Amino acid sequence: MLSLARNLWLICAQYNIQIHIQGINKRAADILSQTGSHEWLSLRRKARTVLKAAFRPGTFKNLRTQLNTYLLFCEKFCRSAFPVGQETLCGYVCFLSDNFKNSGSVRNYLSGVKTWAILLNFDTEEFNSPSLRLTLSGIDKLNTNVPNTKLPFEPYHLNRMFEIIDMTSVQDAVMWAVIMISFYAMLRKSQFANNSRTTFNPKEQLTRGDIQITEEGLIIDIQWSKTSQKHKNIHQIPLKRIEDCVLCPVLAYSRMVSMLPALPGEPAFGLSDSKGKICAFSKSDIDKILHKLLVRCGMDTSQYSFHSLRRGGATCASAAGCTDSEICTIGNWASSCYKGYIKHSTDKLYYISSKMGLFCKLSY
Structure with a gap:
């Protein structure tokens, strides 16, 4: 019963x-x-x-998964689910830590339970209890798992890819355009690919009409992003033409357009089907193609992913002397989390200690 x-x-x-x-x-x-x-x-x-x-549909789906997990835990250990109790929450944290390698996932699931408590009009005071905070702190210290943060792509990685890619192949030309645009515009994969080929959404993913070729380069109109989901403002990213450089986003995109024409409302990146209509890439398609390219380049596929392009773009911009504000503007970051994307070179770190040493030398 x-x-x-x-x-x-x-x-x-x-x-x-x-x-x-x-x-x-x-x-x-x-x-x-x-x-x-x-x-x-x-x-x-x-x-x-x-x-x-x-909540976005995907977010609400995650919340339902988190609620189901919590209810199954309460049923297994004969605990009352709501209103939440301090002992129940601490036990739930320990239960999650046995099933997740990353303590961040534990906090994420715990946050989901708190969200449901708010939605169902239950008190959430127990989530601020000292006992729960200490339990979470203990989980962090006992968890020895180190997150596998992917490395950024650097210019010499991109140049190696260019040497491997066959520019007479439509698929390779399209993928190269994806790589160049994603690197310079610091795009997320969700901005041009969805979970499946049939769920392409022209209001959220880039279409050919969203990318204009001008005399100076490209103008990309981003209608939707992870940090801007209301379609109120169009985030415009201009990309300059780079003369006499194989790593030019304008050249890569123009080559793709000439090889694979498409209507303004069709996906910006994809391949034509049997009827000549452009079929968008799915996220898994992008991952598989990039994985094969990395293997062909002899690169460690465990150290790099598509997100390495976004990280690489931010790292390259920082190394080129761009300000924090400029990097945030291009990458459309809403917080300072972009700083975690930037990987400084050894030479730059030497430069910092050199400046500090010079200051110390002049100070005594």
Whole structure:
């Protein structure tokens, strides 16, 4: 019965269902429990819908997974799910730490439970308890796993790829354009590819109409990004033509366009199907093609991924003397997290200590 009640509660929480279990003996209380303003019930439903709309579909899907995991934990150990208790939360953290290598994932799942507590109008004070903070701190210290942060692509990596790529191949020409545009514009993969080829969204992924070729170079109109999902402002990225350089994004894109023409509303990057229509790459397509290219270049595929292009672009811009503000503008970062993308060279670090030493020398 307890398991049935929990499952029933979960269904009601997920699909915004309200139920009334009719009483038997206490008729007066039963009638009173059903009375109330229909307008107020309507407002409550609307408030829940508005709260749900605050999350992207993918985010809400993750929240449901996190809720299911928490409910299964509570059912397994016979704990009350909501309102949350301090002992339950600490036990849940330890349970998650046994199943996740990264303590960041533990915090992510815990945050999901807190979000559900807020959505379901339960108290969240226990999430701030000293006991929970100490438990999380202990998990961080006991967790010896080091996240595998991918290295950035540097110019000599790109030059090696160019030497391997066959520019007479349409697929290679398209992939090279993807690499060049993603490096210089510091794009995320989600800005031109979706989870599958059939779910391409022209409001979120780049189309041919979003990239204009001008006399000076390219102008890219980004309508959607991870940090700007409301389509209110178009983030415009101009890319300058680089003369006498094989690592030129304008040259790479222009070559692709001449080899594979497309309509303005079609995907910016993809391959033509049997009917001559441009079919967008999926994210897995991009990963597979890049993986094969890295193998052909003799590079360690465990150290690099597509995100290495975004990291490489930020690193290159920093090494070229671009300011923090300029890097944030191009990469459309909404916080200072971009600093973690930049990998400084040994020469630059030598330069910093050299400047410090000169200052010390002049100070005594």
